[in-house]
Amino acid sequence: MKRSPITLAVIVLLAGAILFTSPLCSRALEKAKPSGPSLQAGEEIPDWMARWELARTLGYARRYDESVSEYRKLLKERPDLSKARIEMAKILFGLNKNQEALAALESVDRRQLDPDAALLMADLYRTRKSYTMAHPLYRDYLNKRPDDQSARLRFAEMLSWEKEYEESLAEYRKILAVMPDDVQVRRKYALVLMWSKKNNEAAAELRRTLK
Amino acid sequence: MKVPFIIIFLIALAFATTGAYRYVNEDWLLYRRAADFGRQGASSRAIPIFDGLAKKGFRTRDTLRLLGESYEREGDIKRAIEAFSQLVTLYPVNRPANFKLAELYDKKGDHARAADIYGALLKAEPGNRTIEMSLARALAASGRFDEAIFRYKAILGEKP
Numbered sequence A: 001m002k003r004s005p006i007t008l009a010v011i012v013l014l015a016g017a018i019l020f021t022s023p024l025c026s027r028a029l030e031k032a033k034p035s036g037p038s039l040q041a042g043e044e045i046p047d048w049m050a051r052w053e054l055a056r057t058l059g060y061a062r063r064y065d066e067s068v069s070e071y072r073k074l075l076k077e078r079p080d081l082s083k084a085r086i087e088m089a090k091i092l093f094g095l096n097k098n099q100e101a102l103a104a105l106e107s108v109d110r111r112q113l114d115p116d117a118a119l120l121m122a123d124l125y126r127t128r129k130s131y132t133m134a135h136p137l138y139r140d141y142l143n144k145r146p147d148d149q150s151a152r153l154r155f156a157e158m159l160s161w162e163k164e165y166e167e168s169l170a171e172y173r174k175i176l177a178v179m180p181d182d183v184q185v186r187r188k189y190a191l192v193l194m195w196s197k198k199n200n201e202a203a204a205e206l207r208r209t210l211k
Numbered sequence B: 001m002k003v004p005f006i007i008i009f010l011i012a013l014a015f016a017t018t019g020a021y022r023y024v025n026e027d028w029l030l031y032r033r034a035a036d037f038g039r040q041g042a043s044s045r046a047i048p049i050f051d052g053l054a055k056k057g058f059r060t061r062d063t064l065r066l067l068g069e070s071y072e073r074e075g076d077i078k079r080a081i082e083a084f085s086q087l088v089t090l091y092p093v094n095r096p097a098n099f100k101l102a103e104l105y106d107k108k109g110d111h112a113r114a115a116d117i118y119g120a121l122l123k124a125e126p127g128n129r130t131i132e133m134s135l136a137r138a139l140a141a142s143g144r145f146d147e148a149i150f151r152y153k154a155i156l157g158e159k160p
Helices: A005-032 A047-060 A064-077 A082-094 A098-106 A115-127 A131-144 A149-161 A165-178 A183-195 A199-210 B003-024 B026-039 B043-056 B060-073 B077-090 B095-108 B111-124 B129-141 B145-155
Strands: none
Touching (some): A047 A064, A047 B129, A047 B145, A082 A098, A082 A115, A115 A131, A131 A149, A149 A165, A149 A183, A165 A183, A183 A199, B026 B043, B026 B060, B043 B060, B060 B095, B077 B095, B095 B111, B095 B129, B111 B129, B129 B145
């Protein structure tokens, strides 16, 4: 088959162009490539997750009532979210809605309570004078965080109100071992010594606070 | 000889030439070796190779991306940011690279800068939930709570 000189020239030029440029193609294409695939449309982010973050952010912004409202909506949809329930309880506590806070915490499996939530629950029971409920919570918490002297003091006070004087005094001694110069704690300790009829020891402790 | 045959032959030849070039060219060999290091988790060995290739301008986009990712895996967020910043300077409309850069700023704790990038990305892709969530999180993390709340409500389709 005969070809015109023009056809042959086109074929030769085409061949030359392809052979010459092929190793450079990758670089050229790299520049010419579009901007890459669009970012995922975000279907993997469910509404409940956005609502949870909204509830948290409202809490950070101190818009507590709105935050609780969002937590309630979230928990209606996902009642299994114990962590969200605990967060809501903390905000309710901040709003001085102790009964609601306690109710929220009581609906959470104890094993899922973080130390802060367990302490909050213990404090709420203490405020409600449900000392027998608070007792194991304080004990567990202090096993996990033995250096929290503020929580230990609340526990020691509660034990003294329960007339568990020896147990209370033991807790006071632990606090005073760490904070021997704390006058207020020592006076409370002296008071419990008096209640347990150890008047001489109480007097000695009180004298130490007057030095 | 028919013209279609010649064209097919030339195309095949072009592919063969490209393939051969990639298997013989030193930069390509280095690139593949570094990529293998990256896949094997040996990012510290991949970094100097990718760095050298990026400086030579070899496959800049992929090399810089892989360099940045290697630095990130090594925990060197500052250098990872440098690599991705260079990448988005060269390819400003590369959205995944911009998104990655914002994530790195978030990781570094510079949430305000991350929020700026997410905001720009969201303008290019309005309604993209991934970007909206990232923006809301960055705003919340940088203490701009009201703006974050506005974003979260927009994601949920609620009135701000």
